Amino acid sequence: MNKNEENAPAAESSTPEAQAGNILLTVSKTEDVRGGKPSASGMQRLALCPGSWQAEAKCPPSGDSADSAMGTRLHKCMETGEMPEDAEEREACEWCMAMEIEFAKTLLDGVETAHCREARWWDKERKFSGQADVVYYNAETGDVLICDYKFGRGEVAPTAHNHQLAALALLAVDNLPSVRKIYVCILQPFASRHPEPRLWDASQADALRNGIYGIIADAETPQAPLTPGEKQCKYCRALATCPAVSLQLRTASVDDITEANWTALTPAQKLQAYDLATLAKRWAARVEELVKTDLKAGTPVDGLTLGKPRKTFKITDPAGAFRKLNSVYPRDFTPELFTSCCTVSLSKLDIPAHRFRKADGMSSNATQSKEWLRKTLAECGSYVESEPAIERLKPTED
């Protein structure tokens, strides 16, 4: 189960109740550590789209994207303490580790050792569970620090409005003795290096509980509304089959987006059009993935079949390839000619460059080694500027 899947309910068993649309909390065919109940990591989506809980329960698990696989791998590294080999990933994990210890020391009066990592907690009424990435706890003062790692580069709900962190804060109250203050914090090394912990006080536990239980109750209502949006639909398993998304895409006409019409739109309407386009892209990608999965499994899709895979030959041993060609045409296949046919991956060079510098006694971190490599190779390459990507402005916190 990847970190995004963890947000979602397990696929339901096809009981008559489920088919009749009466399912609320479902029985999983596979082992479900969440016992068919919502989890803290899915709380943000449930708050934005209450109907997503039941919609996802009707969908099969989705595959692991490259991003979610990386997130799962780096979470594992943080849990076990075995740092990744890749220099950039290692540096990101080391930064998370340094930040959490620094926060723990300052906020929890000198605590330096984690209380637990990736432990699953349940609330006292067993309505939901949650797995905090790491928890620091000062048993003398009752103060707690919970850190949540996000290894994506995309925007996440700010700490002040983050239902996942609020749910984890409530779980701390229910699972640790005499809790007093609870600090929650997002560490997102590839997006922002300025984490801002939020403080909850144990006296706010009732308000927290009411809020979280309210989200769960709304999600469990048989007619829980489906409310599409970029944030909630992004990783939703129901995206391809969601009737609300489909309706929104069908009612938006391409005719509306002529140049003349576009200039008449307000900035807010342009954002709406952009959000819809983003949703449409995600929806298309998910539908394509599902169609491909069906066709590969031999499940028919009317009018579609799988084309023949294209076979391309790829050199996996460039040094061996050079030796072979050079031994046949030593005067022609020179190192210069051969390397002119190769491309060099700077990010792959970063790893040995950093290792050699460390072995050479340099006290440099991965970022400094990267800078050194680019400076050293300045004459052998050039910077290419890409077309700027559209980015969302960060919401300002209260």
Ligand code: SF4
């Ligand atoms: S795809 Fe979007 S609207 Fe549909 S259930 Fe998922 S989050 Fe809700």
